Amino acid sequence: MEKQDLLYEGKSKKVYATNDPARLIVAYKDEKGAVNNHISNAVMRMLEREGVPTHLVRQMSERETVVRRVRMIPLEIIVRNVVAGKLSTLIGQPEGTRLRSPVLEYRYKAALLGNPMINRFHVFALELCTPEMLDEIDRLAFRINKILKQQLLRAGIRLIDCKLEFGCLPDGSIVLADEISPDTSRLWDAETGRKLGKDRFRRDLSNTIDAYQEILDRLERIHCS
Structure with a gap:
């Protein structure tokens, strides 16, 4: 290549x-x-x-x-399982509060605007994707969240929230794109609550690379066992 x-x-x-x-x-x-x-x-x-x-x-x-190569859909899909970050301020709940069900947010991928939160009506008015495409994105996002919660918990990690991005292949099918990593996810140790994901650099905590390497080591252990 x-x-x-x-x-x-x-x-x-x-x-x-x-x-x-x-x-x-x-x-x-x-x-x-x-x-x-x-x-x-x-x-x-x-x-x-x-x-x-x-x-x-x-x-x-x-x-x-x-x-x-895909045509990226200009949406960031945030899936939240626990109150943290901006959601705490938005709904007035303390960080760490478990949500009764996952919350899905859309953010318009426009850096100059600060990637603002929008709803389905904005998505369609801006012609970012069709209703059928968004339904499929929603389905995939909830499916991904369910799988990741289960698999990460096996590694002793709680999935607090994550950012997902999707793209279209030439045949119109939608696939997960960009990356899923500690840079795009809040990940906490399941026993201690120690922050392992993007909170490390967002809150200027130390040993970011060591924390990320710990995540990788834990993932490798569960898939080699």
């Missing part, structure tokens, strides 16, 4: 075209990104075994992964 033009650059990774028009290469920039690369790919393989379609093709190296 030959890396070609740079198509996108974010804070943590770059995306390149390749000599195959149906494939892209995602390249993570630093040591933390390398751990995220391993974790995201492990999680996507786990989800695929449970029937969830993803864009993953194969991992090339510590920091690079080949993915299917």
Whole structure:
């Protein structure tokens, strides 16, 4: 697989075209990104075994992964199981409160606007996707959340919330894309409540890479046992 033009650059990774028009290469920039690369790919393989379609093709190296080229839907899907972060302020509940059922939020992926929270009517008015597509995204998001909660708990980790992004293949089918990693998820130790995921850097806690590596080690142990 030959890396070609740079198509996108974010804070943590770059995306390149390749000599195959149906494939892209995602390249993570630093040591933390390398751990995220391993974790995201492990999680996507786990989800695929449970029937969830993803864009993953194969991992090339510590920091690079080949993915299917998709048309990204400009929505961030946040699935929440426990009150934390902005939700605590929004609904006036203390952090750590368990929600009776998962909460799904849509955020318009527009960095200049701060990725604002929107509802289904905004989605359709802005023509971000069709009602049928959003129904499928909802179904996949809740399915992914259920699988991850169960699997992560086996590793002694509580899934507090996570951000998901989806894309369309040329045939119109929807797949999980971007990444699922500690950078995009709140993950707490199931026994102690110690923060292992994105709270490490959002709250300027120490040893972020060590915490991320601990997540990877735990995931590898449950899938090797």
